[in-house]
Amino acid sequence: MAQAPDNKSAVLASHGFRSLLGSSLASAVGGSVSGVAVNWLVYHYTGSALDVAYVGLTGIVPGIALGLFAGVFADRYDRRRLMITADLVRMTVMAILATVLYLTGFSLLLVLGVMTLVYSFSALFTPASQAILPRIVPTERLEGANGVLYAVTQMGYTVGAGAGGLAVVLAGAVAGLSINAATYALSALLLFQIAVEAGRPVRRTERSERSFRKEFGEGIEYMRTHRPVLEVTLGFLPGNFLFTMVASFFVVYTAAVFGSNAAVYGYLAAGLAGGAVIGALAVPRMRARRFAGLLMGVSVVAQGGAIALLVVGRTLPVSLVGSVGIGVCLGLINTVYFSTMQAIVPNELLARVLSIDMVGSFVAIPAGLIVGGFLAASHGILFVFSIAAVGTFVNGLVLLALPGVRSLRYVAGEPS
Secondary structure (H helix, E strand, O other), X not given: OOOOOOOHHHHHOOHHHHHHHHHHHHHXXXXXXXXXXXXXXXXXXXXXXXXXXXXXXXXXXXXXHHHHHHHHHHHHOOHHHHHHHHHHHHHHHHHHHHHHHHHHOOOXXXXXXXXXXXXXXXXXXXXXXXXXXXXXXXXXXHHHHHHHHXXXXXXXXXXXXXXXXXXXXXXXXXXXXXXXXXXHHHHXXXXXXXXXXXXXXXXXXXXXXXXXXXXXXXXXXXXXXXXXXXXXXXXXXHHHHHHHHXXXXXXXXXXXXXXXXXXXXXXXXXXXXXHHHHHHHHHHHHOHHHHHHHHHHHHHHHHHHHHHHHHHHOOHHHHHHHHHHHHHHHHHHHHHHHHHHHHHOXXXXXXXXXXXXXXXXXXXXXXXXXXXXXXXXXXXXXXXXXXXXXHHHHHHHXXXXXXXXXXXXXXXXXXX
């Protein structure tokens, strides 16, 4: 029997894809190590769930504020160069943060300021990296490419989360920041290996006289006239709000249920990332783009059940099962979504459409951080997770009721 066109060996045959994969893995490991280190550092010194929420906001607000501009940049300029520039800036500021904290001690304002800058350049990096993939691998292999890319990235998060917990215990939180600076440098070196022409967006019209406003408007118009894309963007607003109330407060959940144990926090974060690997690798085997919207809706329903396990279990094995379940659903949703969008959206519009969707989907996340922080402080983290479990389950049912979401799919040779 002939192999499927998007099998892993065919995808990995591309030198450009291997470079992108290595870059993503390096960034994931380092980012996960520093994520655990920063959250633990802040909670250790302040003991405040709200301060943890503020750290989470540094990763969300830049994406909302800059995401729309980043999409236009990534569709107008060389995506490869944008990604390399973002890596070099992030490497520099993380190294500075590690050095200053080591020499002068903890400063919440410094941490928040540097992390805001890091995530600002991440907002530039993300749409460029998503839009460059269809220039590296053919359309029929996008599911396999996204599955491998997302799975390997999540493996990096898994390793990084576990290593981050151990790094805090063995070497201190500042060591995790230094590791992240080194991985950004490695990522930039790997991106240099991608062919120059792959970084250039496909251009069907001359752009020299076109304004940012007009180019952004083209992305809005595409979404307005494609109901499935618009419904997915709007339909996931509640889910992102509720998911934030869980994922951003794992450190608080760990402290409340298992005591002050950085290693356990790392294990739970690793479980979520490891589950995402399973979900991502399942997508190409399922040919899930054929029923993308339905799969995403069902996955949100299942995610609500997985969050409920964290509430009712309260033992490490059950909590690990819950975190893995959340990750599986996350891997399914993200992989099938990006595979479908990369297949149906014209490449010259892709970064704009993805960045508009990102901003639309993530706009509720800051509210989730603030509401989650206040509720955790006033009613306890288990109350927060209970609300998130019920709300996520209901959000999944609503998504399944939307006709545009149910119809979102891509089959080769057919219109979207």
